[in-house]
Amino acid sequence: MTRADKALWLNLGVGAVALGWGTWSWDWGSGGPRFQDEGWFGRTTGEGGADKLGHAWSGYALSHLFAHSYERFGYGRSDAARYGAFSSLGVMTAIEIGDAFSDDYGFSYQDMLFNTAGAALGYALWEYPEIKRKFDFRAEYDPFPSGKRQLDVTTDYQRLKYLIAVKADGFEAVTDPVLRHLEFHVGYYARNYDSYSGTEASDRRERHFYIGVGLNLTKLLSPYVDTGGILNYVQAPYSYVAVDRNFDRR
Structure with missing residues (x-):
């Protein structure tokens, strides 16, 4: 063809x-x-x-x-x-x-x-x-949060986060070999919307914004494993530390 x-x-x-x-x-x-x-x-x-x-x-x-x-x-x-x-x-x-x-x-x-x-x-x-080389747009799926699970993981927002990762390895000015394995994250997610039934008692809806520092797993694993670029699109959970702001804290 x-x-x-x-x-x-x-x-x-x-x-x-x-x-x-x-x-x-x-x-x-x-x-x-x-x-x-x-x-x-x-x-x-x-x-x-x-x-x-x-x-x-x-x-x-x-x-x-x-x-x-x-x-x-x-x-x-x-x-x-x-x-x-x-x-x-x-x-x-x-x-x-x-x-x-x-x-x-x-x-x-x-x-x-x-x-x-x-x-x-x-x-x-x-x-x-x-x-x-400098920026990724990623989705993170964490299977562990409580709540109703959905077969369609693409709409399971109880367990999804979305983030922009800024990769130190993409900047020539960063020469330190340790720092080049790190990333800066800016992300957003929402929780507890699936359990909201329209009543005040069930309303635990939250929207979160966070910033964090994580490991560039593609670079870290490259000497041992070819990840095929998948980690440029999917964020591994628990591979970063973050400061989180809950917009709906009561």
Whole structure:
């Protein structure tokens, strides 16, 4: 097949998987079509804004998955970055259209803005690898917090965090071999939204912002293990120390 044929089949395949997953997991076809104003990062929103960062991260990671595939198909870096961002946005838009036909969700323009922002960030960091060496956008999944577990880990916001990691190893000015294994983290997460039933007694909803210092596990493990770059997108829990601010402390 030509590289264009491969790209077409890749998009069709990912789109089919998204369609199947959405129909099975997100109740597509249960209603609609309808629009829904979900808000942004307010305490009374559905997930305290964590879902918005989830959309951004998904758009970002998906754009790099596509871009990596396009380079393997023979496209240059710039074309791969551009087509990867467009493919990501296409898939995320299709998912949002699917949500429009769900009684639980609906088409959200807030989600679409974060889908677009994630794809745009994916384009920028793939097109300019010197920036990618310095910054990662990651999701962290910690399986241990209490609360109802969801089979779909991508929407299990009780256990998810999202962060930007600034990697010392990406800055030539940092020459100390110890410091080059460290990272600076800025992150956000929400908790206890799944247990909120609408009553004051059940309202333990919290939104958290944190900063921290962690280990660059990709660099630390590189002499022993090829992580395949996955740790540039997924943050290992308990590999950093952080100062946390709870916006909803009572």
